[in-house]
Structure formats: C-alpha cells, structure tokens
Amino acid sequence: MTKVVIVGVGLIGGSFALGLKAAGAAGHIVGLGRSAQALARARELGIIDEAATSPQEAMRGADLVLLAAPVAQTGAILASLLPHLEPQTIVTDAGSTKSDVVAAARAALGDRVHQFVPGHPIAGRESNGPDAAIPDLYRGKKTVLAPLPENAAEAVEKVAAAWRTCGAIIHMLTPQEHDKVFAAVSHLPHLLAYALVDDIANKPHADLLFQYAASGFRDFTRIAGSSPEMWRDISLANRDALLGELDAYLAQLTHLRARLAASDGPALEATYANAQRARRAWTEAIEAAEKPPAPDQESGK
Amino acid sequence: MTKVVIVGVGLIGGSFALGLKAAGAAGHIVGLGRSAQALARARELGIIDEAATSPQEAMRGADLVLLAAPVAQTGAILASLLPHLEPQTIVTDAGSTKSDVVAAARAALGDRVHQFVPGHPIAGRESNGPDAAIPDLYRGKKTVLAPLPENAAEAVEKVAAAWRTCGAIIHMLTPQEHDKVFAAVSHLPHLLAYALVDDIANKPHADLLFQYAASGFRDFTRIAGSSPEMWRDISLANRDALLGELDAYLAQLTHLRARLAASDGPALEATYANAQRARRAWTEAIEAAEKPPAPDQESGK
Structure with a gap:
C-alpha cells in the first residue's frame, strides 16, 4: 500500500491528493502542515486520510512526499523531515521557482539530496485553501520536473508517475x-x-x-x-x-x-x-x- | 419617423442599430461606409434597413448620425457629410479618443460644429464586423459623452437618449x-x-x-x-x-x-x-x- 505525505494541504497539495485518490492510486494519504485548522478541514473534505501531528509520524513508511508550501519554507521543512527520511522515500515539491529550492534542498539534505526531485505543476485557480482543491486541477496541464544529477531514474519516474496519475503531462527542464x-x-x-x-x-x-x-x-x-x-x-x-x-x-x-x-x-x-x-x-x-x-x-x- | 444613419456598420455601429431596433426606437436605419460588402452583410442581417450609396442620399432627412469608423477617419467623414448636413441633424461618434476627434470636427465642420456631440461607448468584444453586432452590447455599460460648449442641451440629450435606449448609462467628461x-x-x-x-x-x-x-x-x-x-x-x-x-x-x-x-x-x-x-x-x-x-x-x- 502506497503512503503519500502532503505538506501543505491547500489548493495545490489538496488537488494532488484528490487526483491520486480519484485514480485509486493512493493507499493512504497523510497531511502535514502548520495549520491545524487546514488539516482538520482537509480531513473533513476527504482530501487526506490522516492529519499527522509530527514529521516523525507522517514520514514513517512514506513512499512519496509532496511539499506544497510557500517556497521560502522549503529549507526549514526539509530540515524537519530529514531525521525521519527513510531510504525508500522520495520527496518532491510544487514550488514556482526551482534554483532556490534546489539550493535549499542541498543545504538541508546534504548527501540525501538524491531523494529530492524538484517539480512545478503549471496549474492554479484564483481561490486557495483545502476547499479550493479539485481532483481535475492538473488534468491536461504541464508539470515540469527539474531533476538533479544525483536523482536516480527510478526516483524521477516515481514522481512523474504520480503526476501522470493526476492527468498531468511531464516536461523536463533544468532548474536554471x-x-x-x-x-x-x-x-x-x-x-x-x-x-x-x-x-x-x-x-x-x-x-x-x-x-x-x-x-x-x-x-x-x-x-x-x-x-x-x-x-x-x-x-x-x-x-x-x-x-x-x-x-x-x-x-x-x-x-x-x-x-x-x-x-x-x-x-x-x-x-x-x-x-x-x-x-x-x-x-x-x-x-x-x-x-x-x-x-x-x-x-x- | 426617426431616421438614423450609421457610418461604419461593424460591431460598434451595428450593435447601436440593433439596440435601437430591439427597443422599437428607430424608424429607419441607413448604413453608410467604405465597404460595400459590410453594408450588404448588415442589410442581410437586418442591422440596417437600407445601404446608402452616397452621403447625400444617407443624410437626407436624418435625425441622428453615428460615426463608428476608425478615429483617424473622423475629419474626412465629417467633411463628406457637411454639404448634406440639415439643420435638425445631430452627429455623434463612438471613437476611443476625444481631443483629436473634437479637433477634427472643429476643422471639418467650422461653425456647424454645434451639431456634433462627441461620445464613446465603453463596450466591445473580441470579434469585429457586422456579424459580431448584438443588440445587448451596451446594456449596463457606460457611454461617455464629451459635449462641446457649442452643443445645445437638446442636441446632447438626443444622443444621450439614443444610448439609453440601447441600455447604456450616460457619463459626462470633458474631452481632456x-x-x-x-x-x-x-x-x-x-x-x-x-x-x-x-x-x-x-x-x-x-x-x-x-x-x-x-x-x-x-x-x-x-x-x-x-x-x-x-x-x-x-x-x-x-x-x-x-x-x-x-x-x-x-x-x-x-x-x-x-x-x-x-x-x-x-x-x-x-x-x-x-x-x-x-x-x-x-x-x-x-x-x-x-x-x-x-x-x-x-x-x-
């Protein structure tokens, strides 16, 4: 059973979760984030199966983690996840910029950075928060992946496959x-x-x-x-x-x-x-x- | 019976004609313009009742004339109408700029400029030509009138009333x-x-x-x-x-x-x-x- 962790259960993270669920592709989806209210709401809406109370709990046995929080928080979030990062877990993100995210990931993860595959889904709506999340947000839209030289092909493919499950078309660019x-x-x-x-x-x-x-x-x-x-x-x-x-x-x-x-x-x-x-x-x-x-x-x- | 002349039977002029017709407010609508094809099409679509072949024919007995051609043509059009401009006829325009239109009108009409009331309906669509014209284009939209000191109050009111008939809300600004x-x-x-x-x-x-x-x-x-x-x-x-x-x-x-x-x-x-x-x-x-x-x-x- 696949375990997916969504850090930031708003429009972007919530729609990813709903897209996976709609396709029957996620065994168990765990939400993590700063706002207990957003997590409770996401649970209520059936976006996540569980609201984690700590990174440790969330990361246990995780297959895929999506960071869908403001890009400026990337370093701090990755640092909080690192102590609980298991060898099979692949982390990706949905940030609108990539060079800074890569720099933050390298600084936070060090030699574990091979487990981080940078990404950016090109989709959005005018509204925000878990209530705005919809399963079709990514259908027919592009998701850019900007893999690192350290990423294994299987790691990149794991992330690409999840986005394809949500209906997205994968494009590859360097972060620059x-x-x-x-x-x-x-x-x-x-x-x-x-x-x-x-x-x-x-x-x-x-x-x-x-x-x-x-x-x-x-x-x-x-x-x-x-x-x-x-x-x-x-x-x-x-x-x-x-x-x-x-x-x-x-x-x-x-x-x-x-x-x-x-x-x-x-x-x-x-x-x-x-x-x-x-x-x-x-x-x-x-x-x-x-x-x-x-x-x-x-x-x- | 009111006679209205539309110079330029595209989206703007055509929608004005259709708005008046929908309200039963135009007795007879005559089209005038450079494109015989557009005039024929406007006739076919029931936008105008008659395609005039000359300014002389169009202007005979006219109550109201709307210029809905590119602003750069205003002077030339007014000059062509002047010899046939009867005392009861009020001319207005739909140009997106007003200072230049006023200058062109003064130059072309001289002391008959009191018969010209500058205007600008704030409405549009992405498509153009007579086929794009719709009776509701101006409904709930603003039409700016920029009257001249020479205009009689009745002249301004005649133009305002026609736009109100099309559903527009009248605003007054100076050309500047x-x-x-x-x-x-x-x-x-x-x-x-x-x-x-x-x-x-x-x-x-x-x-x-x-x-x-x-x-x-x-x-x-x-x-x-x-x-x-x-x-x-x-x-x-x-x-x-x-x-x-x-x-x-x-x-x-x-x-x-x-x-x-x-x-x-x-x-x-x-x-x-x-x-x-x-x-x-x-x-x-x-x-x-x-x-x-x-x-x-x-x-x-």
Whole structure:
C-alpha cells in the first residue's frame, strides 16, 4: 500500500491528493502542515486520510512526499523531515521557482539530496485553501520536473508517475531553464500587473480612473489579485532571472516610448502587429493541443 | 419617423442599430461606409434597413448620425457629410479618443460644429464586423459623452437618449478628462501587453517560452489580440496623455526594480498588497453595481 505525505494541504497539495485518490492510486494519504485548522478541514473534505501531528509520524513508511508550501519554507521543512527520511522515500515539491529550492534542498539534505526531485505543476485557480482543491486541477496541464544529477531514474519516474496519475503531462527542464522561462512568462507579468494597479491606486484621481476601467483592464490585472506574500517570495527567489527579464522589458518600453514620441505610426503598428500575430499563433497552438484528436475515419488505411 | 444613419456598420455601429431596433426606437436605419460588402452583410442581417450609396442620399432627412469608423477617419467623414448636413441633424461618434476627434470636427465642420456631440461607448468584444453586432452590447455599460460648449442641451440629450435606449448609462467628461482617464486604464495597458508579447516573440527561445505560458499570461495579454491598426491610431491620437501615463509607469517600474535588486521583501510586498487591495475594492464595486437591487422585503416601512 502506497503512503503519500502532503505538506501543505491547500489548493495545490489538496488537488494532488484528490487526483491520486480519484485514480485509486493512493493507499493512504497523510497531511502535514502548520495549520491545524487546514488539516482538520482537509480531513473533513476527504482530501487526506490522516492529519499527522509530527514529521516523525507522517514520514514513517512514506513512499512519496509532496511539499506544497510557500517556497521560502522549503529549507526549514526539509530540515524537519530529514531525521525521519527513510531510504525508500522520495520527496518532491510544487514550488514556482526551482534554483532556490534546489539550493535549499542541498543545504538541508546534504548527501540525501538524491531523494529530492524538484517539480512545478503549471496549474492554479484564483481561490486557495483545502476547499479550493479539485481532483481535475492538473488534468491536461504541464508539470515540469527539474531533476538533479544525483536523482536516480527510478526516483524521477516515481514522481512523474504520480503526476501522470493526476492527468498531468511531464516536461523536463533544468532548474536554471525553468527559472528563466517562468521569469519571462509568469513572474514578470505578475510584477507588471501589480505595478500598474499600484500606480493607478496611488494617483489622486484613482477613483475616477477605476470608474472607467473595463474588461480589458480586468483581464490585464487579474494576476494582481494573487497573494502578495507568495509573489514577494517568488520575486525574491527568482530575483536574478526576473531582473534580467524586467531590464529587457524596460528597454523595449523605452524604445516604444521613443517611437510614440516621434509619432512613428508604422513602427508602433509593426510592434502591435507582431505581438498580435505571435499571440494568435500561440493561442491556436494551445487550442489544437487541447482539442481531442479527430476520430480516424479511415482506420486501417 | 426617426431616421438614423450609421457610418461604419461593424460591431460598434451595428450593435447601436440593433439596440435601437430591439427597443422599437428607430424608424429607419441607413448604413453608410467604405465597404460595400459590410453594408450588404448588415442589410442581410437586418442591422440596417437600407445601404446608402452616397452621403447625400444617407443624410437626407436624418435625425441622428453615428460615426463608428476608425478615429483617424473622423475629419474626412465629417467633411463628406457637411454639404448634406440639415439643420435638425445631430452627429455623434463612438471613437476611443476625444481631443483629436473634437479637433477634427472643429476643422471639418467650422461653425456647424454645434451639431456634433462627441461620445464613446465603453463596450466591445473580441470579434469585429457586422456579424459580431448584438443588440445587448451596451446594456449596463457606460457611454461617455464629451459635449462641446457649442452643443445645445437638446442636441446632447438626443444622443444621450439614443444610448439609453440601447441600455447604456450616460457619463459626462470633458474631452481632456476622457483622454487622460482612458490613457491610464485602457491605452497604456494595451501598449504594455503588446510590448510584452512582442518582446517575448523576438527572443531566440520564444518557442520554449510560449510553451510554458499559462492562463495568467493569457489573460494579461488578451488585449494584445486587438487590432494593430486601431491601436496605432488610438496611440497616436492620444499621444500626449499616453506618454504621460507611460512615463509615470516607467518611473514606478524603475522604483520597483531598485527594490527587487535590493531584495527588499517588505517593499515588494507592500506594493503587491496595495495593488491586490485596490483591485479587490474595484471588482467588488463593479459586482455590486452589476447586481440587481435586493428585493425590498419591508416595502412601505
């Protein structure tokens, strides 16, 4: 019987547990975390079978452990698990940054770091906590694994298999590649959205401005509704890659500002058109990937 | 019998026509425009009753004219209408910028400018053309009117009444106020979204980046799917206000970059939290405004 430990039974950890349960793939799921209230609620909702009161209890005979707590806590959590880490146990995580998680894992686990396989499921919802957890959160979504040179192939496969059971598609990146990619397509947009709303909110006529903000503004700033604590941690954890992307974007904006100041219509239109084209190609590729394959009407031919 | 002329029978003009028709408020709707194909399609869809072949024919006996063509064409269109502009006819527009429209109207109409009431319905959809037009597009949405000192109160009221018939709520701003407000909450976000997608699309590893872009990126960049020609025109038409907002935003980003470079967690969190708070207050205010009033359970008391 497989024993799975979830550290942090919120949206991410809870949905992983529910996905495994829905597939009948988890023998016994144990929750561990700082919030006794969240653990009790997760138990009530049938997300976990047992709320552990100590790492020692939770880790006894564990096959797989998922850390689904804020990335800044990774080192402290791993340090608390280490004394109880049995040889067969594989630990993974769900953090939005990977280089810092790897550094924390190396520092905390030392030569046991081969038992830690870094990961990042690319899925989320606007709501949080155990009540937000759903079994289908990862279905059809990517989970990035960023294995360490120390990881055995079997360890990586154990983690990949669990995510596949939840319906996720496994992608492999190095921690550095991961952080550079997500700095560009996730961390920078969050910073830009927060910055815009904060900028507007601080203007003396903010009320007038918000009164006329419409659906375009709502979509553009949706990610500024995300948890400030979580995104502070992500920004700091991925600081160098994020600074690099921010500098590239500032250079782009400065260039575009000069074109606008010069009333250079063709240059503005070329930038806008390139963006529209690239975005359309991207959304079409997503839609094609999400569409079920057409039935084969000439099977056998 | 009221005669309404729609110049540009796409999403905006077509939905205005359908809104009036749905309320039984338009006796006869005439379409005018550069595209014979769009006019024929609008006729086929029952958006207009007649496709005019000349401004002269369209303007004969007209009560109300809506310009729903790209703002850069306003001057040329008004000049073509002027020789046929009867004393009872009121002309309005649906352009996303107002200072430039007012300047074009003054130049084209001279002392007949009192017959032109500038306007801007705050509504849209991702699709365009007559096929995208729907009678409910403006229901519950704001329409900003930016009247001129020369406009008679009756002229303004005629335009306001037509928009109210389509279900819109009338707001009044000066052209300058209008342009400053929309530079901040609409034009700048469009420029930022276009700039981000263009920036990513031009990187050598763009394909890798787009592969990991998820729902947050999709929402943030949705407005970069808008028409490049239209947004080139809006950017140029509202250049000065847009430059002002862009400079404020660049200063904000530069400040935030310094905080990030200094790993100043509390400052980042304060900015993010202020944005989250302001956005939540805004969305709650919108939802409250859109919710029908609770039934009065103690009427008479």
